[in-house]
Amino acid sequence: MVDITSEKNPRIGVFVCHCGTNIAGSIDVKDVVEYAKTLPNVVHAEDYQYVCSTPGQKKIEDAIKEKNLTGTVVAACSPRLHEPTFRRATQEGGLNPYRFEMANIREQNSWVHMHEKEEATAKAKDAVRIAVAKASLLQDLKPKFVDVEPAALVVGAGVAGMQAALDLANAGIKTYLIEKNPTIGGRMSQLDKTFPTLDCSQCILTPKMVEVGRNENIELMTYSEVEEVDGFIGNFSVKIRKKARGVLTPDEAEAKGIVGGGCNGCGDCEAVCPVIKPNPFEMGMKPRKAIYIYHPQVVPLIYTVDFDSCIKCGLCQTACGEKKAIDLEMQDEFVDLKVGTVVLALGYDIFPVEKKTEWGYKQFDNVVTSLEFERLICASGPTGGHLIRPSDGATPKRIGFVLCAGSRDNTGIGKPYCSRFCCMYSLKHAHQIIEKIPGAVPYIFYMDIRSFGKMYEEFYYRIQDEGAKFIRGRVSNILEDPATKNLHVYAEDTLLGRPVDVELDMVVLAAAVQPSAETEKTRRLFGVSCSQDGWLLEAHPKLNPCGTTTAGVYVAGVCQGPKDIPDTVAQAEGAASAASIPIHLGKVELEPYFAQCIEEKCAGCGMCVNLCPYQALSLVEKDGRKVMQVTEAKCKGCGTCGAYCPGGAIWMQHFTTPQIIAQIDAFLVGGEQ
Amino acid sequence: MAKKSKGYKDTKLEEKLKDRYFRTSESHPDFLEKVEEISKTIPHMCYQCGTCTGSCPSAPRSSYRIRYFVRRAVLGLEEEQLTDPDLWLCTTCYSCTDRCPRDIAPTDVIMACRNLAYQRGIVPVNFLKTVQAIYSSGHGVPNNDANRAARKRLGLTADPPTTHMYPEYIKGIQKILDHYKIKEQADKIVAEAEKK
Ligand SMILES: Cc1cc2nc3c(=O)[nH]c(=O)nc-3n(C[C@H](O)[C@H](O)[C@H](O)COP(=O)(O)OP(=O)(O)OC[C@H]3O[C@@H](n4cnc5c(N)ncnc54)[C@H](O)[C@@H]3O)c2cc1C
Ligand code: SF4
Ligand code: SF4
Ligand code: SF4
Ligand code: SF4
Numbered sequence: 001m002v003d004i005t006s007e008k009n010p011r012i013g014v015f016v017c018h019c020g021t022n023i024a025g026s027i028d029v030k031d032v033v034e035y036a037k038t039l040p041n042v043v044h045a046e047d048y049q050y051v052c053s054t055p056g057q058k059k060i061e062d063a064i065k066e067k068n069l070t071g072t073v074v075a076a077c078s079p080r081l082h083e084p085t086f087r088r089a090t091q092e093g094g095l096n097p098y099r100f101e102m103a104n105i106r107e108q109n110s111w112v113h114m115h116e117k118e119e120a121t122a123k124a125k126d127a128v129r130i131a132v133a134k135a136s137l138l139q140d141l142k143p144k145f146v147d148v149e150p151a152a153l154v155v156g157a158g159v160a161g162m163q164a165a166l167d168l169a170n171a172g173i174k175t176y177l178i179e180k181n182p183t184i185g186g187r188m189s190q191l192d193k194t195f196p197t198l199d200c201s202q203c204i205l206t207p208k209m210v211e212v213g214r215n216e217n218i219e220l221m222t223y224s225e226v227e228e229v230d231g232f233i234g235n236f237s238v239k240i241r242k243k244a245r246g247v248l249t250p251d252e253a254e255a256k257g258i259v260g261g262g263c264n265g266c267g268d269c270e271a272v273c274p275v276i277k278p279n280p281f282e283m284g285m286k287p288r289k290a291i292y293i294y295h296p297q298v299v300p301l302i303y304t305v306d307f308d309s310c311i312k313c314g315l316c317q318t319a320c321g322e323k324k325a326i327d328l329e330m331q332d333e334f335v336d337l338k339v340g341t342v343v344l345a346l347g348y349d350i351f352p353v354e355k356k357t358e359w360g361y362k363q364f365d366n367v368v369t370s371l372e373f374e375r376l377i378c379a380s381g382p383t384g385g386h387l388i389r390p391s392d393g394a395t396p397k398r399i400g401f402v403l404c405a406g407s408r409d410n411t412g413i414g415k416p417y418c419s420r421f422c423c424m425y426s427l428k429h430a431h432q433i434i435e436k437i438p439g440a441v442p443y444i445f446y447m448d449i450r451s452f453g454k455m456y457e458e459f460y461y462r463i464q465d466e467g468a469k470f471i472r473g474r475v476s477n478i479l480e481d482p483a484t485k486n487l488h489v490y491a492e493d494t495l496l497g498r499p500v501d502v503e504l505d506m507v508v509l510a511a512a513v514q515p516s517a518e519t520e521k522t523r524r525l526f527g528v529s530c531s532q533d534g535w536l537l538e539a540h541p542k543l544n545p546c547g548t549t550t551a552g553v554y555v556a557g558v559c560q561g562p563k564d565i566p567d568t569v570a571q572a573e574g575a576a577s578a579a580s581i582p583i584h585l586g587k588v589e590l591e592p593y594f595a596q597c598i599e600e601k602c603a604g605c606g607m608c609v610n611l612c613p614y615q616a617l618s619l620v621e622k623d624g625r626k627v628m629q630v631t632e633a634k635c636k637g638c639g640t641c642g643a644y645c646p647g648g649a650i651w652m653q654h655f656t657t658p659q660i661i662a663q664i665d666a667f668l669v670g671g672e673q
Numbered sequence: 674m675a676k677k678s679k680g681y682k683d684t685k686l687e688e689k690l691k692d693r694y695f696r697t698s699e700s701h702p703d704f705l706e707k708v709e710e711i712s713k714t715i716p717h718m719c720y721q722c723g724t725c726t727g728s729c730p731s732a733p734r735s736s737y738r739i740r741y742f743v744r745r746a747v748l749g750l751e752e753e754q755l756t757d758p759d760l761w762l763c764t765t766c767y768s769c770t771d772r773c774p775r776d777i778a779p780t781d782v783i784m785a786c787r788n789l790a791y792q793r794g795i796v797p798v799n800f801l802k803t804v805q806a807i808y809s810s811g812h813g814v815p816n817n818d819a820n821r822a823a824r825k826r827l828g829l830t831a832d833p834p835t836t837h838m839y840p841e842y843i844k845g846i847q848k849i850l851d852h853y854k855i856k857e858q859a860d861k862i863v864a865e866a867e868k869k
Contacts, residue, residue: 404774
């Protein structure tokens with residue numbers, strides 16, 4: 001039941017922070033304190049150098065005890081970081097922690113009015129007066145605790161998602177790993193070697209893929225997508241669409257009573273399938289059938305039917321024989337999951353670099369992207385690791401690498417950010433051709449070489465030493481000699497100050513990267529924000545890089561912004577750790593900012609029910625009439641319902657109508673209530 | 674500040690051994706401001722990638738480097754910029770502007786600097802002949818017989834529907850040029866150049 005009585009004799013303490021010169025440099029702090037002392041209900045006011053420091057917090061505790069305060073106001077910085085600190089200090093002093101109010105005189109005042117001391121001081125006084133008015137009416141509130149479903153969901157099974165899932169699983173948590181492709185591994189499985197150690201990418205990835213496939217705590221769902229999301233931290237309900245794969249796993253076959261059946265990856269079906277399509281894993285440079293696997297190391301090793309190109313001739317079914325693994329009439333299925341926390345690891349795509357027409361990608365045969373280069377140089381790739389020119393199959397000797405191909409580009413066509421791994425992989429590519437092709441010379445066209453990681457600068461040194469030619473200048477355009485299909489690469493060697501025309505056999509574009517195609521849809525389902533460029537937004541770039549503004553949802557890997565494998569894995573471990581905490585605690589605390597129904601006033605009209613954007617409201621029978629009921633764990637305290645209710649039956653805790661009116665009055669009429 | 678020399682008798686050596694430091698005292702901070710105001714572009718965002726020079730049809734055939742002009746604008750090197758004869762080698766083809774990844778219009782930096790140079794009377798005489806041509810004919814490049822023949826072949830009128838076809842409008846053009854004292858300034862510069 002809601003108690004709407006307010007404090008009879010409020011006694012408020014005000015603490016004004018200097019924040020070094022952040023505040024005191026543009027606001028007369030002493031003057032603000034003297035002013036605060038004159039405000040109604042204020043029985044104590046003081047200033048301090050850093051109120052958030054241990055002695056500063058102690059001042060709040062002491063004042064509460066000595067002056068018998070009923071509420072505290074700190075005039076300082078943004079509540080985003082320090083509200084919890086001051087709440088704790090208020091609680092230590094013996095008050096309910098919600099009897100604290102903050103006046104942001106730094107971000108909203110001293111910082112924006114740096115050179116207007118007088119006006120800024122006057123504005124600080126306004127802010128303090130408003131905060132005191134509210135503090136006088138604050139009430140004791142109790143946070144709500146909700147139980148946490150002891151399971152986690154990881155979306156996307158690139159190296160980020162795999163690492164996060166493994167960490168969660170190894171911490172004893174049941175983990176669902178969802179991947180839209182038929183296999184896990186993501187982009188990393190398309191790479192040949194990895195900088196700066198030059199490990200074979202698939203060799204270091206396959207053991208992890210196998211581990212993911214085998215881990216008892218991981219329930220792997222490949223060829224699956226998130227369809228619907230409902231709920232909140234601790235209690236997410238997620239509907240997964242298992243796309244019709246057309247092929248049964250041995251387990252699925254057994255469930256259907258087919259003894260010893262299901263796909264064992266033998267490939268008999270593939271051999272007879274008459275449909276030929278480009279394999280996207282090989283960047284379209286190798287064919288696959290309508291029934292296919294991407295590559296021999298896929299996990300799980302199960303074939304998939306591409307129903308968009310399958311002609312349903314049934315030859316595969318005959319070839320599969322007794323295993324009866326193939327079902328050409330298979331339909332999508334839906335699975336409902338209950339999880340406590342979620343990690344998004346949605347990865348990235350390559351920017352369509354043909355949009356920068358001056359470099360001739362998709363116009364000239366011998367201009368390729370770096371990801372295509374990875375497949376062309378890879379022993380398991382379409383050419384068995386023999387780098388060839390697409391135009392004539394010849395071995396290229398002079399190869400150009402165009403860095404920042406669409407990155408650091410403010411024209412609106414490319415991407416304004418640095419893609420962060422192209423410098424390093426282009427150095428790696430230069431090394432690879434020197435190693436594989438006798439006499440090969442790499443020309444690296446660069447603006448800056450960003451070799452910022454551990455052992456990265458040393459790697460740059462090594463490639464330079466191996467004979468790569470570095471030309472400091474961005475490539476302006478590329479033209480093809482129609483007779484030879486050789487490429488003329490134009491740039492300025494900015495160190496010489498001369499334009500160059502370098503004739504090359506092949507050019508590799510280090511194309512920018514962008515969020516993967518499904519990122520936008522998926523992040524919306526989970527209510528996660530994104531930056532202007534579409535990368536998922538972390539809760540705080542420095543202090544909460546794995547969290548998001550949606551409690552219980554975390555991010556890992558390139559979907560949060562370009563990063564290489566070491567950084568991806570490190571962030572994935574961070575996200576897994578963050579996602580495991582609520583699960584291990586078993587319950588989470590919700591701030592008590594939820595709506596309350598004053599049942600005597602509720603007419604049961606139900607208008608608010610449909611207005612709530614979070615489906616937190618419902619009508620229930622009580623004492624023979626209908627009243628509104630709040631599912632507190634779902635309410636985000638947005639206030640939509642409270643502002644609407646014509647009968648004033650909705651009470652917004654911590655933002656009550658009397659509190660807000662008192663604030664407005666304090667601003668307009670100077671504090672008299 | 675004047676570039677110091679060591680007083681060698683050999684002029685070539687003298688030139689070679691001249692003090693070539695860039696000193697901040699050489700920089701006119703308001704030069705960049707003026708250039709940005711006239712050009713409406715943002716040379717201070719240039720990261721010296723050289724795409725502009727790499728795109729420029731003039732650069733491989735001359736000492737003209739558009740990137741240097743952008744740089745000197747940023748550093749406020751007004752004297753060096755406005756007195757450099759290369760300022761007049763841009764064809765205004767806008768290739769650099771099309772491709773600059775920072776979305777700067779280097780061409781317009783050049784145009785702004787030409788404006789500023791003109792105000793100070795630093796313009797190659799052949800450019801000013803264009804002013805005179807416009808003043809007398811309304812055209813920078815007046816029509817000629819070869820052109821007329823080509824136009825006819827294409828089924829066009831021999832002269833375009835400009836002041837060539839309507840010479841009575843030349844007066845209006847002259848009025849505009851007179852209003853901005855363009856002809857006057859051009860004549861003055863040409864006369865001074867011819868005196869020398
Ligand atoms: C040419 C090239 C060379 C490189 N070389 C190196 C190198 O040598 N060393 C290095 O450290 N880094 C290198 N990198 C960078 C490296 O590829 C990335 O750091 C790494 O792959 C990031 O992994 P990820 O898991 O974040 O993303 P991804 O590998 O993109 O994985 C994301 C996964 O999520 C899946 N997914 C996406 N959306 C959904 C959805 N809605 N539902 C379900 N699943 C979804 C995708 O299918 C994919 O499997 C290179 C990159 C390129 C382009
Ligand atoms: S990593 Fe290097 S090549 Fe890639 S965008 Fe950044 S600076 Fe350019
Ligand atoms: S405050 Fe917002 S979230 Fe809470 S019940 Fe009302 S409308 Fe729904
Ligand atoms: S292209 Fe643009 S950014 Fe590059 S050097 Fe020229 S003006 Fe500067
Ligand atoms: S506009 Fe001028 S500077 Fe730019 S590319 Fe053309 S000729 Fe060169």
